[in-house]
Amino acid sequence: MRADVHRLVQEAQALLSPDGETDPATLERTFTLRFHDAVTAAIGPGLLAAVRAQAPGVRLRFLAEAGAETSDLRHGRVDAEIGAAEPALPEIRGEVLGHDALAVAVPPGWRGRSLPARRYAAAEHVIVSRRGRLRDPVDDALEAAGLRRRTVAAAPATDAALALAAATGAVVTLPARIAAPAVARHGMRLLPLPVAAPPVPVILCWHQRFDTDRAHAWLRGLLRERVAAALALPEG
Template sequence: MQLDLNLLAALDALLEEGSVAGAAARLHVTAPAMSRSLGRIRRTTGDQILVRTGRTMTPTPYAIAVREQVHELLHQVRGVLAPSRELDPATLERTFTLRWHDSLVALGGPVLLAAVRAQAPGVRLRFVAESTTDTPELRRGEVDLEANANRPNAPDIRAEHVGETRLVMVVRQGHPLTRARTVTAQQYAAAEHVTVSRRGNLSNAVDDALARLGLTRRVVAAAPTEAAALEFVRGTDLVVSVPEITARTAAADLGLALLPLPLELPSAPVYLSWHQRYDTDHAHTWLRALARTALATCGAS
């Protein structure tokens, strides 16, 4: 039997997207063409692959069983057929989508953009906001590179530890805590606080550390980004605890004061994450190298 490798790509897209329309959009073909490919796959495998359940389509037990194998096979085929020539960034025409933590965008983004513009003027960068929920954009190819404190658990997502940063507290100049020779945990807990949480959480690891000392703090607000939280702090006696790489720049730009956090907390890691399909992609490898340098420059080390 003669096999069509295009069916492998179609099957991978169908299993990833769970719909004919989604798979068609991913492979840039029409929905009728993808429907015909699904029909050929069904005839070849003797399995329905996807079955309709109401308004959605559900993978069959066979489809679930072979999903990872299909994905790995397609990755291997692309690796074999991929050109091995050297990359010339000056001639590269490509758009990369990056989902970085907002503080890393603010600090490392300009450094990365400057390097990309100098080496590859045909490359464009799309920085998109972090989602409030865990999303599969890396797997679907909608995001090329992530940078945040979370190490992904999915086996097909690569993660590289590129640095560490510690938490510090940030207050306005003239805040009562700035007059203390050394801020104690009790003084810290007695202040009113702002948390930073894209999910709106009013507690975090700081509260756990305080609880171990028998202390609690009063959190009066949760801000979705560190930039917003720092604005809350700017004209009040509120306190926010953020990564030092953010706070150092904010202190200069907003006239804020940095103080050591009087708690024992582990450093926050910084990870770069991408899908394994880009392991041997020359352009993606080039971008990752520039991203590492940009993050190191802004202090994530």
């Protein structure tokens, strides 16, 4: 009920506010954002810095990506999400902000600047899966090339997967630019994925009730800017 009341208050404010641009400096609001942990690490610092500079009365609440589909956007418990999935509900807006290529994070001491497909398949793998899956589309790409890999673990977050891999000599396949800050923190480096795989979309989602909410539109603009900056970085 509290979330519904909050949503109705926001809708009323959007309808009653005068036309014109919102001045971020006057905003007093908390935005709840749900991102994959790699997205939070990649764009969160720049996003928070921009918010602090432009709108000191705005607070950000970062939530971890859910383990299953939720109705939080629909019921106003989350203001915006960034992930790789298109929205399933018609009232949820989905905007593709760009795409990221998959790459392979290799542990410290890994020799070579390239990674043949057979060596990649023979390595031990840690998969990032919030549901604990031990298989993902990379396995299909390998099997199409007549190869199979050995997955030794699944971790729910990028940082956890990289920590496991760095400690054990395993490799992790993940989006190159979005995951680059986390890869660097763990002293690992990225090599090109040696099999063909589709790029990973980066999709911003929000409820249609926020279409005319100028404060929310300002936040979406910042999110677009930060994602574009992250995707413009060189791989690795």
